[in-house]
Amino acid sequence: MxxxxxxxxxxxxxxxxxxxxxxxxxxxxxxxxxxxxxxxxxxELPAFDGYTGRQVCRPARQPQPGSRHKPWHPLGFKALD
Incomplete structure (x- = not known):
């Protein structure tokens, strides 16, 4: 939990x-x-702006247009895995 x-x-x-x-x-x-x-x-949490929010909510099957950065991977709970 x-x-x-x-x-x-x-x-x-x-x-x-x-x-x-x-x-x-x-x-x-x-x-x-x-x-x-x-x-x-x-x-310490990563920055979460409008661009990142749109990428997170983007269906996985859609290609990611012109990646400025990799917004989603830092938001994982690796410390709790």
């Missing part, structure tokens, strides 16, 4: 507090579950 933490408030965040309670109960009910945490405020 991938848990994405997106609040910059950390210890003052109600959503993080609720999530921690949920994850604790989930682990109690399913001890074998693995939870990977992705903290969006501690992770």
């Amino acid at each position: 991938l848990y994405i933490e997106a609040s910059p408030r950390k210890s003052r965040s109600n959503s993080i507090e609720v999530s921690q309670v949920f994850l604790s109960e989930l682990k109690n009910a399913h001890p074998s579950i693995e939870v990977d945490k992705l903290d969006l405020w501690a992770t």
Whole structure:
């Protein structure tokens, strides 16, 4: 399971507090579950502009016109693989 933490408030965040309670109960009910945490405020993310968005949403079978850069591959979760 991938848990994405997106609040910059950390210890003052109600959503993080609720999530921690949920994850604790989930682990109690399913001890074998693995939870990977992705903290969006501690992770360096690649730039994502309009061009990149259009390439990501482009059907795979369409050729990529004039590639300025390779927009999609940096967005993978290789650190969690």
